[in-house]
Amino acid sequence: MGAMSNVDRALSALREMIFSGQLAPGSDHLETELAAHLGMSRTPVREAALMLQAQGLVDVRPRRGIRVRPVSAQDMRDIYDILTELESLAAARAADAGYSTSDLATLDKSIADMDAALEADDLRAWAQADDRFHRELVRLGGNARLAMIVAVMRDQVRRARATTLFMRPKPSKSNTDHHTVYQAIAAQDAARAHDIHHAHRRAACKMLVDLLEKHQFHGL
Known part of the structure; x- marks a missing residue:
């Protein structure tokens, strides 16, 4: 042992x-x-x-x-393709599950923490709260296999984000997206939860890949 x-x-x-x-x-x-x-x-x-x-x-x-290993833009594209589909599926499943407000308390708290971090201009705290939001969203989706695959993907994203965190524009739109996804899950609107989260992840991917390409963090 x-x-x-x-x-x-x-x-x-x-x-x-x-x-x-x-x-x-x-x-x-x-x-x-x-x-x-x-x-x-x-x-x-x-x-x-x-x-x-x-x-x-x-x-x-x-x-x-x-x-x-370097963080490459193509790796991020490939990873986000999978992450976007799986997390959006989890959002839809969470909306279908009929959760109460108290079931969604951890998700709600992570959004409040993101808002507070943005207000304080603390990007590291924002990134940690954002991670918690995505982890909790996937947990609420209720599929353990999906959660396992997403966990591996998210680690790679976390590393790319550490590389680009202080180069990106202030993530206000990201916080708005999280509020909207939360509301769709609370309202048990699976299609809306799926679509809002899908668009959110596509935009995040584009922003990250553009930064990686601009600053040439290419895989060798």
Whole structure:
């Protein structure tokens, strides 16, 4: 069990470092350095790196260490194509489920947090609340397999967003979209919940891809 928990710890720490941008896209790292930084042996770090490779976040290269994969515009297009369809399906299912206002309290709170973060001009807090909104939306959709697929996709988006967060225009329209999706779910209007969320994700994709292309964060 001890070895397994070390692998879990290494995986969790490395993922956080990748998504926060501490391990920057395109950067190289030796397993020994990462192990020393995390205060553990190389074995769990290597195991964790192989898992991250399977998730498309790093390349593990014999004798050359671990390379954090760049965020490419084409990757984002592909990921958003899937994410948009699945999250919009979850929004429609959530509307069909007949939730009460109290069932939707977490979704409502995440929107309030986004509004407050925008008011305070705190983009990091906004991004965290936005993540919570999307996670809760998918949970309310009630399909565990869909949630699993979306979780992998959303991690990739989170990393691209960390790269572009401070370049984007203020996300006021995004907050308005979330309010409208919430209202459609509360009103049990599945078609409207689906369509509003679909348009919201398409716009987010375009904005992110345009930024990645403009600043040339291309996969190598």
